[in-house]
Amino acid sequence: MRRVYLDNNATTPVAPEVFDAMQPFWLEDFGNASSIHAYGQKARAAVEQAREQLAHLAHARPTELVFTSGGTEADNAALIGIIENARGEAKHIVTTAIEHTAVLHTARALERRGVGVTYVRVGPSGVVDPADVERAIRPDTVLISVMHANNELGTIQPLAEIGRIAREHDIYFHTDAVQGVGKVSVDVEAFGVDLLSLSAHKLHGPKGIGALYIRRGTILTPLLHGGHDERDHRPGTENVPGIVGLGMAAELARRKLETEANSVAALRDRLEEGIMQRVPGVRLNGDRTRRLPGTSNLCFEGVEGEALVIALDLKGVACSTGAACSSGSVEPSHVLVAIGRSPEEARSSMRFSLGRFTTAEDIEYTLEILPAVVERLRSVTPHVKKTLVT
Ligand code: PLP
Numbered sequence: 388m389r390r391v392y393l394d395n396n397a398t399t400p401v402a403p404e405v406f407d408a409m410q411p412f413w414l415e416d417f418g419n420a421s422s423i424h425a426y427g428q429k430a431r432a433a434v435e436q437a438r439e440q441l442a443h444l445a446h447a448r449p450t451e452l453v454f455t456s457g458g459t460e461a462d463n464a465a466l467i468g469i470i471e472n473a474r475g476e477a478k479h480i481v482t483t484a485i486e487h488t489a490v491l492h493t494a495r496a497l498e499r500r501g502v503g504v505t506y507v508r509v510g511p512s513g514v515v516d517p518a519d520v521e522r523a524i525r526p527d528t529v530l531i532s533v534m535h536a537n538n539e540l541g542t543i544q545p546l547a548e549i550g551r552i553a554r555e556h557d558i559y560f561h562t563d564a565v566q567g568v569g570k571v572s573v574d575v576e577a578f579g580v581d582l583l584s585l586s587a588h589k590l591h592g593p594k595g596i597g598a599l600y601i602r603r604g605t606i607l608t609p610l611l612h613g614g615h616d617e618r619d620h621r622p623g624t625e626n627v628p629g630i631v632g633l634g635m636a637a638e639l640a641r642r643k644l645e646t647e648a649n650s651v652a653a654l655r656d657r658l659e660e661g662i663m664q665r666v667p668g669v670r671l672n673g674d675r676t677r678r679l680p681g682t683s684n685l686c687f688e689g690v691e692g693e694a695l696v697i698a699l700d701l702k703g704v705a706c707s708t709g710a711a712c713s714s715g716s717v718e719p720s721h722v723l724v725a726i727g728r729s730p731e732e733a734r735s736s737m738r739f740s741l742g743r744f745t746t747a748e749d750i751e752y753t754l755e756i757l758p759a760v761v762e763r764l765r766s767v768t769p770h771v772k773k774t775l776v777t
Pocket of ligand 1: 396397456457458459460462487489534536537538563565566585586587595596597
């Protein structure tokens with residue numbers, strides 16, 4: 388059976404060049420980057436080269452990047468670090484209702500510690516209105532955290548405008564750019580961010596490694612206590628193979644950025660148009676143009692999303708109902724509910740996410756099998772309008 392992977396927002400396969408770059412750092416060049424002997428120096432040089440590669444991609448200075456265990460840790464470190472360092476009794480964060488759980492659940496944990504949090508609402512476009520962010524600011528606001536690209540819808544947020552607002556009000560600005568880095572241009576200067584989270588496994592790097600960009604002069608309390616690694620921001624022996632992998636993934640992404648974005652978007656549009664032509668009762672969730680090139684989130688009226696994921700998997704096509712970490716939960720996606728979809732519509736929605744290795748044949752195969760799968764599921768769902776099944 389043919390296997391098609393359309394779940395690149397959940398994770399991506401490691402690129403062969405990344406795999407090759409990491410290889411020596413397991414068996415031969417296994418040194419601790421903090422050791423002073425030749426083994427250590429080799430590891431240190433590799434870590435610093437990776438930092439430069441990543442800095443180049445994000446338009447940052449290498450010294451402003453701190454390696455973490457991934458996007459979740461970077462988000463936690465940003466939110467908790469700023470709050471812990473902020474003076475005064477009253478502290479407030481402005482974030483949005485469509486954030487990834489790595490931000491959302493950190494914000495909730497901070498609320499339990501007495502921190503005020505405003506979750507800015509987002510309309511059907513899935514794009515935050517900067518004016519809503521500005522209206523949510525209070526005298527005790529210390530941080531604005533708005534994601535760059537939404538993981539379920541792919542919608543890209545107006546960070547430059549929000550960055551201007553944050554600067555005018557002298558408030559720290561964090562973005563979770565885990566989904567956008569390596570797929571579209573991510574520029575810490577253009578966004579005006581003080582903190583930015585990213586993760587290697589979304590851009591054909593390995594899992595369990597990411598980074599937090601910390602603008603020079605931004606002071607935050609470290610999440611972990613230990614040694615002096617990563618300039619005191621993140622103690623712990625550096626994951627050298629992972630860091631080397633992230634560096635190479637960033638280098639490849641930078642070189643391929645524009646051409647890859649265009650080719651992936653063309654395949655995504657072919658998939659979307661093909662589905663719309665062949666299957667009745669399908670609607671796009673979120674804005675059509677302001678989104679990542681490879682993401683398509685579609686509502687299939689009258690179809691249980693989880694059932695569709697399983698049925699497609701049986702035909703070899705891997706996609707998802709939304710965030711991978713929430714699959715298996717009966718709750719409808721908080722993102723789709725936040726943009727005004729009913730719980731039923733949210734449960735009927737599917738995310739197709741394409742990547743570097745998606746081919747035209749993958750899309751044609753998906754279009755070939757999908758209509759019959761949807762029709763069969765609708766025929767066994769009692770409440771589906773008969774007009775949709777014909
Ligand atoms: N933020 C966003 C937007 C994500 O999509 C993800 C992963 O799905 C994360 C954070 C978490 O990153 P990681 O898996 O590296 O912890």
